[in-house]
Amino acid sequence: MRKIIAAAAAMALAMGLAATPATADKLKIGFIYVGPIGDHGWSYQHNHGRLAIEEALGDQVETTYVENVSEGPDAERAIERLAREGHGLIFTTSFGFMNPTLKVAEKFPDVKFEHATGYKRADNVSTYSARFYEGRYVIGQIAAKMSKTGVAGYIVSFPIPEVVRGINSFMLGAQSVNPDFKIKIIWVNTWIDPAKEADAAKALIDQGVDIIVQHTDSTAPLQVAQDRGVTGFGQASDMIAFAPKAQLTAIVDDWSAYYVARAKAVLDGSWKSEDVWGGFDAKMVVMAPYTNLPDDVVAMAKETQAKITSGEFHPFTGPIMKQDGSEAAADGEVLSDEALLSMNWYVKGVDDKLPE
Amino acid sequence: MTGVEAVLLTIVTASTPLLLAALGELVVERSGVLNLGVEGMMIVGAVAGFAIAYATGSAVLGVLAAAIGGAALSLVFAVPVLLLATNQYATGLALTLFGLGLSGMIGEGFVGTPGIRLDPIAIPALSELPFVGRLVFGQDVLVYFAFFMVAAVAWFLFRSRWGLVLRAVGDNHTSAHALGYSVVRVRFLAVMFGGAMAGLGGGYLSLVYTPQWVEGMTAGRGWIALALVVFASWLPLRALIGAYLFGSIMILQFHAQAAEIDVPAQFMSMLPYLATIVVLVIISRDATRIRLNTPACLGRPFVPDR
Structure with missing residues (x-):
């Protein structure tokens, strides 16, 4: 049941996103959430990180998100959609998005990917997690x-x-x-x-x-x-x-500092694939x-x-x-x-x- | 408060939303309509109740809003199914999806906001009685309402003229129509009643159980209520027993775990559904018993010929 809901939601949102016009000079940053941002928990906090990017970098960036994406084939479609629309940096914020992220990353070598809590990386895929x-x-x-x-x-x-x-x-x-x-x-x-x-x-x-x-x-x-x-x-x-x-x-969970830092790194060209497991020290x-x-x-x-x-x-x-x-x-x-x-x-x- | 009393109080809280939603769906199914949208109507009731209680500061208005919200959403099911004779299964499922999405949208601004609680009514002196005091005389009004509705629905279905009409519509809509009863009108009212009761069940979650709003907070209780109607073989008293049985299983599994009794948690979570399957098997082995209680026209569309 959950799967059907998520699939329907993902499809609807992906279609909605397709309609947004692309702006050339801004860095477009996309987020994929596994749950609703209304969970007041995991996805909610990732969304806080997204808002922190908007606040810190203002006109330099434009962010979009897709919520309720189930961990499976739908994830790949949703991620690919974001990549195709010209997003330069994409955060996939659940463990189960690992393989879909890598698959899409292979097709879009110029797009940077950040996958939360995973362990597989590539030249354009970083992983990050927090030491709760x-x-x-x-x-x-x-x-x-x-x-x-x-x-x-x-x-x-x-x-x-x-x-x-x-x-x-x-x-x-x-x-x-x-x-x-x-x-x-x-x-x-x-x-x-x-x-x-x-x-x-x-x-x-x-x-x-x-x-x-x-x-x-x-x-x-x-x-x-x-x-x-x-x-x-x-x-x-x-x-x-x-x-x-x-x-x-x-x-x-506070992803703000990390998300802002990674967005800045893409903007100034210093982004490279890393594995970050931060705790109190990284303010995660x-x-x-x-x-x-x-x-x-x-x-x-x-x-x-x-x-x-x-x-x-x-x-x-x-x-x-x-x-x-x-x-x-x-x-x-x-x-x-x-x-x-x-x-x-x-x-x-x-x-x-x-x-x- | 003694240990047993505390456990029983928790069981009452866990069972009440199931009972409310199941009683509503029971009446809907008795009229020959299968509405799989209980989960959707519950969650809309939950968000409507939360929102109105928050806006007005009155939990009582919240309860009313929950019922109205559930009933309003049921119209989204009733209009296509009853007027346009669409497939009931598909429309019901769509209603659940729609309700979950709609409630998320309405509730977005309420995430992270503490809600208003519907306080229990304490009857002076009586609620001070040892052991039974809080259990019998110190509950919130919805608990009493749920018990009242068990009796009311039973009386309505089996002792009142209109209950007879409703069952006739559910058992043979062609004959009921030929006798001059408006099948569509009866079913419309039944579906709206079901929506209001499901809404109350949802409101119970967001106003009494855990006064807060979280997306998807009904977490499948609408489906348990649907299973409960079958478990109860469409009889109100059995719905009461079933709701308290399911509620007890849900609570006792936690006590078993906390007391370090070695029962797999997954097995206990599965039990309500397992119990429903067992009941289905038992009643389907006995053809007369199914015929006795199952509404014969359940799930079949009706198009009146002029």
């Missing part, structure tokens, strides 16, 4: 400081490395404050379904957790936290408006203001954030033990990016069983 786990380490520390029960509830979408890495980073952060810290994990099998996420949050609170962490995109879990008088963390965007008393901070991951927290906890969070930003500290520094008791990283050893990108195991202290 850095933020998760910080909120892990905060959770362990703030929780009275010593148990956090963690609402998650799908068992992919990105999510597992987040859980592990959160746990390592929490354990650095309280070695006996526990989490209860609920898999909701969706990125966005407010009602389901709310139900999961209620179930967790009913079972005695007093901090809610989410790796799903809606603000519903925080709203529930606020209603029930517990606290939590925002995801992808600052959600303070929905839970002014409950949000402690939020891990915000930003912490929303620390709220509803005592001063000492804020100070601790800021200190950790500063250490990660400067490179002095890496969240995945050994000793790290896996759930089964085997060693993942020796004392002082830092896990490699390859190990992080393919992470499919829990650290010790997580009681959940990873769905296969």
Whole structure:
């Protein structure tokens, strides 16, 4: 069903785009989104990046976007349409757009492509992603400081490395404050379904957790936290408006700086194919203001954030033990990016069983 | 608040939107029309309810707007299907696609804005009672309305003259027409009722369940409501049981996970649909039972001869 909707939407939008007249002197920048920009999460934040380009570069650029593009043959059509219309730079903002992006890139060697979260590159295809786990380490520390029960509830979408890495980073952060810290994990099998996420949050609170962490995109879990008088963390965007008393901070995806830099690079001719995995240092991951927290906890969070930003500290520094008791990283050893990108195991202290 | 009470409260919240939408569709199908656009009408109800509550500051007006929004969208289905005799399946699917797109467009400005909540009505003294207090006497008005509508729809269909006419239209539109009843008018009203109820179900999501607007926030609940009508074999009381059964499954799977009971989450998410298939198999093995409740003209277009 979803596929049909997305296909119809993609076709309609692609047709609409074809009608826009091409302007020769401006750099045309195109965006392909996997979801609606109204998701207040992933695609919403990418669209914020697009608007940042328009704001920063004004008359020099012209941007267009296609939303709700499904990850499959439709993606290739939508990307090719943008390339054919004379876009000089195209951002494809979901993992599943990887192969379509490369296929189109081969046909249009003069067009620059930027693919989010992928690992295949070409002379005119860069990849970029963000180290959200850095933020998760910080909120892990905060959770362990703030929780009275010593148990956090963690609402998650799908068992992919990105999510597992987040859980592990959160746990390592929490354990650095309280070695006996526990989490209860609920898999909701969706990125966005407010009602389901709310139900999961209620179930967790009913079972005695007093901090809610989410790796799903809606603000519903925080709203529930606020209603029930517990606290939590925002995801992808600052959600303070929905839970002014409950949000402690939020891990915000911020693509603005990167997008503006890449657009500038195309304009001045310095663009080249790269693989960027930025975190706090690249300002791709930003912490929303620390709220509803005592001063000492804020100070601790800021200190950790500063250490990660400067490179002095890496969240995945050994000793790290896996759930089964085997060693993942020796004392002082830092896990490699390859190990992080393919992470499919829990650290010790997580009681959940990873769905296969 | 005890643990069990908290779980039961959550189940009521999860079941109510399903029950509202399913009751509406049940009446539509009893009149012989299959409207696959429930999801679309729900989501338009959700955005209409959110928008009006936000604009006026009144959740009650939001609830009314949700019903009106759903009913208005159902006209987009009713006019081609009933006046031009288009294919009901295709038109219904188109309605869902249209509703999802339209709601996204209307709601664009509301993304990231907290909504207005419809507060529960607390009956003094009674809602303070231990255990049953909040559960029975402290719900929001839509929960009571849903229960009331179960009784009202059952009474209407099986005890009232107009219910008899509606079922006659659904079972044999040619005969009903020959007897002088306006098949098209009856079906028009039924479809609009279905739209209003689906809209209320959607409004329940954006005004009570999670007071916010997110594109596609109904997340397939319209399809569960459609399955529920078949599950209930077109009987209102069974729709009530089915809605609470589906709602319970949805909630209990989370509790099972949080309590670290080893049940695959995917399996639990699948259960409502599996249950529907099982019921379909059971009722289709018994020919008399199908004939008893299935509207005989379900999905068949009607063109009145002069």
